[in-house]
Amino acid sequence: MTNLISSFEQNIFCFDANYFRKNFAAIHFVNQNNKILIVDTATNHSAKRFLKTLQNMSISLESVEWIVLTHVHLDHAGGAGLLMKMCPNAQLAVHPRGVRHMVNPEKLWASVISVYGEKEAENQYGQLIPVDENRVVAVGEGEVIRFQNRRLQIFDAPGHANHHIVIFDEKSKSFFTGDAFGIAYPELTNENGEFIFISSTPTQFEPVKFDATIKKILEQKPKTCFLTHFSKIMNIEKNGYELLKQIDEYVTITHQVRNNHDNQQERIRVKLFELLYKKAKKVNLNISKREFGNLLSLDLSLNAQGLEYWNNRKSK
Template identity: 40%
Template sequence: MKTTIDFDHGITAIDTGFFRSQFDASHLIVHNGRAAFIDVGTNYSIPRLLDTLKAKGLSVDAVDWVILTHVHLDHAGGAGLAMQSFPTAKLVVHPRGARHMIDPSALIAGATAVYGAEEIARSYGTLVPVPAERVIEAPDGHVVDLAGRELLCLDTPGHARHHLCLYDATSRAFFTGDTFGLSYREFDTGNGAFILPTSTPVQFEPDALKASIARMLERKPQQMFLTHYSRVSDVSRLARDLYVQIDAMVAIAQKHAADADRHARIADDLAALFTARAQAHGCTFDPVQVGELLAMDIELNTQGLEVWLDKQRKP
């Protein structure tokens, strides 16, 4: 199966191989013979990045930048190994995420608490630290210069406080990580792409997430490149869909806040929400099929909503 998709303006989506086909993407931008990767997947993804470079006739020394939208492991777990593979590159990351790339011990501990040690080893491997001198912190407004092509970093909290999105004026596109939600190609219909938000633990903030989406829309992007999974257009409609679902997810969480079986009830209602919306979008999947395709996301969204609920209760 083909693992890359080439788009205009030197942009390529690389299937990192994480979890299932076309679930998790790294994006490569090539401009004037120089290269940048945006998100890299896990350690097990790095051979695919190297193969893509080779197929384009580029050496590892052509990579100037490895840019992380945030430090969740499906986006950044392979960053240390990537930096070993691209010896002249610099790593660009949100200021809140930089320390986790230099010393990933806290990141590993947090992920292990969610997934368990066995799953971390199986899915991500051993995280490799990045030398501090190769890490560039990117506050709001930071510009990455890729051989004369400017990539603007915007602070975009909501999914995580260590999240940035990159605006590329050349393609009039944002590289959105998880801030602009998830859009799996299996759900595409004649009505276009289907999208849903992600409230993955542990820093979901619904108002901040909606504000980050609105901030991106101010630049009137023509397309968005999502890590899960790659390019979508019809940006205004998809943004409206995200706003509606963020509010619906919050309402579900609040409805079950005091339930003894809170987790199960939130998960069931999320599955029903996403199934109804997918079917209204024209998807022919039944609830079981939707549940199978979105099982990981429903579970993580449930956890994220529960963490958010618990934070609301604290004085």
């Protein structure tokens, strides 16, 4: 087993996409009767490494039956076109609002270029490859993906993004949650369990919808959740209630700076850091402020951007 792969119960596997850094983004897959279902794809660069790893595990690309996207943010869906191109028998399942972005990614790509510039966008994600619309299946609330002898229930999961779904695998009693049930890095796990926090990245953070999504996940009483950032967590009820609390705390922080238009985003970022570091020390994480800030630098920046965007949109 390659050191990029972790294996779990019920034939669930995690591939470390090595996007941004180690233990940051995961590609999960299920191997059932030598057939494969993949959840999220990371970027084109990650997808190339993932394909090679499958082949090194003697898994044929023809055996891939499903590629399921939790949402179309490019750290989750950037490699979908390449995987579909290389896996001729696969179908791509995505939220109805995400279908057009997979079939014609021009608008999605233009949005990324507007943020990063073309050169940096290609460095980060590689060129997006369109998917044949005849191979794309729109899946939403209440639908079921039947994969070999497994049933995977689809739930709409807005709050992080309007085009977000979560997938409940009945066999393992596990959810694949994308960004809808927070982020929990292994480096921040100790004897007290996972350190988990909300992802409020731009541009569709909606606290009321996020609250409902987390409660919906908790209602199913899953044994485990598999997060894209990063992989398996336990203590689902405890973590869920912490996430619900954090949604309110994120909103409070945003309201505290909403009337001060100077450096609003930076003020939110600083307050998020203070909030999360205080929580880290409360659960006895042995990590300095500098180490904590470095580990969460991208998340803090993106979360602050998303909260500022939500606040400005709400104020119009």
